[in-house]
Amino acid sequence: SAVISQKPSRDICQRGTSLTIQCQVDSQVTMMFWYRQQPGQSLTLIATANQGSEATYESGFVIDKFPISRPNLTFSTLTVSNMSPEDSSIYLCSVRKRGGGNEQFFGPGTRLTVL
């Protein structure tokens, strides 16, 4: 498994501002992912965070709105830019470890509320 931490655990933000969420893993991992979980909903993949290169975004998600960084094999950030109330969600990072069974391990999530 992997121990994953996220900061902040929750935040309340004003419309039009931006928030950066950090994801830290206790060991080097091959792949890191960012998901969004809207209230009462399932998880939707936002993007795959690639180490040393631009993230790969899923349909419906764009870099200008959700810029992602991954400077090394244990850390990534997701920024939610120019927030609106529709961005109120739980944001989770996950990791896949080399040699694993393709399962992903998830961080505890960041609960974001936009007023």
Next chain:
Amino acid sequence: AQTVTQSQPEMSVQEAETVTLSCTYDTSESDYYLFWYKQPPSRQMILVIRQEAYKQQNATENRFSVNFQKAAKSFSLKISDSQLGDAAMYFCVRHSGGSNYKLTFGKGTLLTVNP
């Protein structure tokens, strides 16, 4: 779109009894993985069990077991001797085989365990 369907939005079970959660999925691939994850109120996503599609034997993990029917594209989760700590949202998840490490989540089944 390749989907994962959980037809039971909510289920309840008496403590110490057995419950089965249903899942069907769509895929055109022959090699893939299936998972059940649980998300308790703490919102931490926890891997419960995984099944590799090329294995005919159903996976088991202590009180958790699956009934994997590949031809029918069915993947149900059985929880035996249910405990209060099993109360959570359960997600059926499909992983695409090969180098595409994306996970597709079902909408979830909320399990209540009654004392």
